[in-house]
Amino acid sequence: MSSRDRILGRVRRALADVPSDDVPYEQAVQRDYLREHGGRSIEETVDLLADNLADYRAVVHRTTMDELADVIGRLLSERGSNSVLVPSGLDAGWLGGTDAERVADRAESSPGELDALDSVVTGCAVAIAETGTIVLDGSPDQGRRRITLVPDHHICVVRVPEQVVPSVPQALERLDPTRPLTWISGPSATSDIELDRVEGVHGPRTLEVVLVSGPPEARG
Amino acid sequence: MSGTYLGMPAFPKAAHEAVRDETLRGNLRHATHTIRAKRAAAVAEVSDWALLREAGKRIKDHTLRHLDRYLEQLEASVTAAGGTVHWAADAEEANRIVAELVKATGESEVVKVKSMATQEIGLNEALEAEGIRAYETDLAELIVQLGKDRPSHILVPAIHRNRGEIRDIFRREMSEWGRPAPEGLTDTPAELAEAARLHLREKFLRAKVGISGANFLIAETGTLVVVESEGNGRMCLTLPETLISVVGIEKILPTWQDLEVFLQTLPRSSTAERMNPYTSMWTGTTDGDGPQTFHLVLLDNGRTDTLADEVGRQALRCIRCSACLNVCPVYERAGGHAYGSVYPGPIGAILSPQLRGTESEIDASLPYASSLCGACYEVCPVAIDIPEVLVHLRERVVEGGPATREGNKVVLKPAKGHAAERAAMRAARWAFSHPGVLRTGQRVVSRTRRLHPRTLPGPGRAWSGSRDLPTVPAEPFRDWWQRTGGGKGGAK
Numbered sequence: 001m002s003s004r005d006r007i008l009g010r011v012r013r014a015l016a017d018v019p020s021d022d023v024p025y026e027q028a029v030q031r032d033y034l035r036e037h038g039g040r041s042i043e044e045t046v047d048l049l050a051d052n053l054a055d056y057r058a059v060v061h062r063t064t065m066d067e068l069a070d071v072i073g074r075l076l077s078e079r080g081s082n083s084v085l086v087p088s089g090l091d092a093g094w095l096g097g098t099d100a101e102r103v104a105d106r107a108e109s110s111p112g113e114l115d116a117l118d119s120v121v122t123g124c125a126v127a128i129a130e131t132g133t134i135v136l137d138g139s140p141d142q143g144r145r146r147i148t149l150v151p152d153h154h155i156c157v158v159r160v161p162e163q164v165v166p167s168v169p170q171a172l173e174r175l176d177p178t179r180p181l182t183w184i185s186g187p188s189a190t191s192d193i194e195l196d197r198v199e200g201v202h203g204p205r206t207l208e209v210v211l212v213s214g215p216p217e218a219r220g
Numbered sequence: 221m222s223g224t225y226l227g228m229p230a231f232p233k234a235a236h237e238a239v240r241d242e243t244l245r246g247n248l249r250h251a252t253h254t255i256r257a258k259r260a261a262a263v264a265e266v267s268d269w270a271l272l273r274e275a276g277k278r279i280k281d282h283t284l285r286h287l288d289r290y291l292e293q294l295e296a297s298v299t300a301a302g303g304t305v306h307w308a309a310d311a312e313e314a315n316r317i318v319a320e321l322v323k324a325t326g327e328s329e330v331v332k333v334k335s336m337a338t339q340e341i342g343l344n345e346a347l348e349a350e351g352i353r354a355y356e357t358d359l360a361e362l363i364v365q366l367g368k369d370r371p372s373h374i375l376v377p378a379i380h381r382n383r384g385e386i387r388d389i390f391r392r393e394m395s396e397w398g399r400p401a402p403e404g405l406t407d408t409p410a411e412l413a414e415a416a417r418l419h420l421r422e423k424f425l426r427a428k429v430g431i432s433g434a435n436f437l438i439a440e441t442g443t444l445v446v447v448e449s450e451g452n453g454r455m456c457l458t459l460p461e462t463l464i465s466v467v468g469i470e471k472i473l474p475t476w477q478d479l480e481v482f483l484q485t486l487p488r489s490s491t492a493e494r495m496n497p498y499t500s501m502w503t504g505t506t507d508g509d510g511p512q513t514f515h516l517v518l519l520d521n522g523r524t525d526t527l528a529d530e531v532g533r534q535a536l537r538c539i540r541c542s543a544c545l546n547v548c549p550v551y552e553r554a555g556g557h558a559y560g561s562v563y564p565g566p567i568g569a570i571l572s573p574q575l576r577g578t579e580s581e582i583d584a585s586l587p588y589a590s591s592l593c594g595a596c597y598e599v600c601p602v603a604i605d606i607p608e609v610l611v612h613l614r615e616r617v618v619e620g621g622p623a624t625r626e627g628n629k630v631v632l633k634p635a636k637g638h639a640a641e642r643a644a645m646r647a648a649r650w651a652f653s654h655p656g657v658l659r660t661g662q663r664v665v666s667r668t669r670r671l672h673p674r675t676l677p678g679p680g681r682a683w684s685g686s687r688d689l690p691t692v693p694a695e696p697f698r699d700w701w702q703r704t705g706g707g708k709g710g711a712k
C-alpha cells in the first residue's frame with residue numbers, strides 16, 4: 001500500500017465518529033467578525049496606513065504624481081545609490097529624476113548580481129492600512145520576488161487612495177492566489193536577541209514607501 | 221519517533237534542574253513577560269477578537285473533521301499548479317523522501333527556513349547522515365545550531381540565551397560553518413544581527429536547494445503560506461532552484477478566504493505585531509520567478525493517531541503561535557528544554573505525548589507538566605482547551621485504555637508500577653513544592669472540585685495517601701474578583 005493510501009485510510013478510520021451528514025463548510029464557519037475595524041474616511045484610512053507603516057520603521061513620504069520623479073530622485077541621491085533595479089513594467093517617468101544606473105530585472109541575473117545593486121523601485125498590488133502592510137504580486141511594475149529582497153534599499157510606490165484598503169479581509173479579496181505574493185510590513189526585523197528589535201537581518205534594511213496621490217492620467 | 225531527544229530526563233527532573241539555573245530563569249522571565257504584555261495590547265486593538273478566535277477554531281475543526289477530503293483536494297490543486305506531492309507516514313519516510321530529492325539535484329548543501337515539522341522529524345541529522353549539510357537561516361535557529369544546542373521556544377528558539385552568550389557562540393563557531401564572525405564583535409544586538417547577515421548571505425547567494433515548512437496550506441488553490449520576520453524565509457523560498465516544503469497534514473485550510481482570520485490572529489498572538497514583517501505565498505511554481513521545481517511532503521508522523529482521539533484531536537488546531545508558552549507559569553520556570561520535545565510549553569505537553577504515545581517516561585510525565593491554571597486556553601487564538609486535554613491524557617497515563625498507535629487501535633495498560641507512575645508523582649511533588657505554580661492552578665481545579673478526592677487519583681495515590689492535599693477553595697479568588705467586579709457586585 002502506498003503511504004498516500006495508508007495516511008488517507010488512517011484519517012478515515014480516525015474520523016469514524018464524524019457523521020456523514022456533518023455540517024457543510026459554509027454553515028460550520030460563521031463569519032460574523034468585522035470586515036474592517038472602525039469607520040474611517042478615505043483620507044483617514046490613508047493616514048492610518050502612513051502611521052502604521054512608520055510605526056514599523058518604514059520611512060513614509062507623501063507626494064503627488066507630478067512630484068513623484070523628483071521625490072524618487074532625491075531619495076536615491078540621499079542614499080548615495082549609484083544603481084537602481086527596475087521592474088520591466090515600471091512607469092519610466094518615475095525614474096525621470098535620477099542619474100543612477102538603471103538595471104533591468106532579468107530572469108537570468110544571479111543573486112550575486114542583485115546583491116551588488118544599491119536600490120530597487122517598485123509599485124505594489126495593494127496596501128493594508130490597519131496593519132501597515134504592502135503586498136506585491138509580481139505584476140510587471142513589481143518584478144520578481146527576489147528583486148525586492150536582495151538589494152538593501154527598497155522604494156515602494158503606493159497610489160493613494162486606489163491601492164489602499166482598510167483591512168486584511170479586504171486585501172485578500174483583491175489578490176489573486178495563483179500569483180506569487182509577498183506581504184511586507186516594515187523592513188526586515190528580528191527580535192531574537194533578548195527581544196530587542198533589530199531592523200534588517202536578511203531583507204532590505206531600509207524600506208521607503210511613497211504614497212502618491214493624483215490623477216492616473218498625470219502619470220509618466 | 222526520531223524527534224525524541226534521547227536520554228532526555230523526564231519533565232520533573234529536567235524542570236528541577238532548570239529552575240535552579242538562574243541565568244536561564246532570568247532570560248525566560250524577561251522574555252515571556254515582555255511578549256505577554258505586548259500581546260495583550262495587540263489583541264486589544266482588534267474589537268472582534270472573540271469572533272475571530274471562534275471562526276479560527278471552527279475553520280480548523282471543520283477541516284480536521286473532513287481532512288481526507290481536503291488532503292485530496294490539496295494534492296490536486298498543488299499538482300495542477302506545477303508542484304509534486306509526496307506522502308510521508310512517519311519521520312523516517314519523510315527524511316528519506318527529502319534526502320532523495322536533494323540528492324537528485326546533485327547538491328550537498330541546503331538552506332532551511334525555521335520549521336517545527338523538520339525539527340520534529342530530525343531532518344538536519346538525517347540529511348547529515350546522507351552527507352548533506354543543512355544550514356539553519358533564522359537568526360535564532362542559527363544561534364541554536366552554532367551553539368550545538370536545542371531550541372527552547374517555538375517562536376524565539378534561542379530565548380534562553382542572552383547577548384553575551386550569543387556573542388561567544390558566534391566568535392567561537394562561525395568560522396567552522398562559513399564566514400567567521402567579524403573581528404572585535406561586541407554583544408550589541410545590531411552587531412550580532414549584522415554578523416549573522418554576512419555569515420548567512422554567502423550561503424543564500426549560492427544555495428540551489430531550499431527547505432521549508434509552511435504555516436498554512438490552502439486546499440482550494442494549492443497555495444502555501446510562510447509567515448516570518450527576517451527575510452531569511454523569503455531568501456530560502458525564492459532564490460534556490462528547488463524548493464522542498466515539509467508540512468504536517470493538519471496545516472490545511474479549506475479556502476483562500478480563511479486566511480483573513482489567521483493572518484489577523486497569528487501575528488498578534490505570536491510576536492504581538494499587527495502583522496509580521498514578511499509573509500510569502502506561493503502556488504506551485506511561477507515561470508521565471510522563484511524555484512522552478514517544487515515538492516510538497518505531507519507529513520503524518522502521529523497526526524492521524526492524534527486525530528483518532530476525540531478529546532485530544534483539538535491539539536491539531538494549533539497554529540504554533542506560542543502565546544500559550546508565554547503565559548505559562550510552569551514554562552516560565554522550567555524552560556523549553558525540560559519538555560524534551562520540539563514542542564515545549566502547554567502545547568508541547570498535550571501534543572508530544574499524542575504524536576509520540578505515552579510509553580516513554582518523558583512523554584508519560586508531560587501531561588503533569590502543568591498547573592492547570594487555564595491561562596493557555598485563554599490566550600489560544602484557536603481556543604484549544606489545553607487543560608481539558610491534559611486531564612484527559614493524565615487519565616490515559618494512569619488508567620490506560622483505548623488509543624491509536626500508527627493507525628492501529630491498541631489498549632494501553634495502566635501506568636501502575638511503570639516508570640510513568642514515578643514520573644507523575646515527581647511532577648505532582650514538584651508542583652506542590654512550588655506554591656506559586658499551584659496557586660494559579662486552582663482555577664481549573666476548583667471548577668472540578670466535586671471530582672477531586674482528598675487523595676490524588678492513580679499514581680499520585682500512594683504519595684498523597686500519606687499527606688493531606690492542600691484544600692481547594694470553593695471558588696478561586698480570581699474568579700470571584702471577576703464575577704463580582706472586584707467585590708463590588710454584591711454577590712456573596
Ligand code: SF4
Pocket residue numbers: 489537538539540541542543544545567596599600601602603604
Ligand atoms: S496551542 Fe494555541 S496558544 Fe499554544 S501555540 Fe498553539 S495556537 Fe498558539
